[in-house]
Amino acid sequence: MAQAALGAAGLHFDELNKLRVLDPAVAQQTAELREECGAFLDRIAEFQKVVGGLIELVDQLAKAAESEKMKAIGARNLLKSIAKQREAQEQQLRALIAEKKMQLERYRIEYETLCKIEADQNEFIDQFIFQK
Secondary structure (H helix, E strand, C coil): CHHHHHHHCCCEECCCCCEECCCHHHHHHHHHHHHHHHHHHHHHHHHHHHHHHHHHHHHHHHHHHHHHHHHHHHHHHHHHHHHHHHHHHHHHHHHHHHHHHHHHHHHHHHHHHHHHHHHHHHHHHHHHHHHC
């Protein structure tokens, strides 16, 4: 009867006969909820560690991919510049070949002219010797 009167007033006795404001069932549910929340927080902390590690790994992979991308761009640009240099060198060599061909043609004409002059001079000498 005393417990019923105290229960109506919102006071309860626990298993150790201590006076409590909460109903023992509510207190038990509160304790279970507190334990579940602690376990949940532990799982959340572990999840955050795993996610943090994953993000760090993804960042490292992104940096490595960016580095490789820059290397590839640099290699491509180097190949383009080498190709342009080769084209310029080819044009220079073609111009040099054309110049040398023109020089060869001048030398050939000069040689033919000198050969004709030599033949004329030899003929003049032969005529001069025969006239004496």
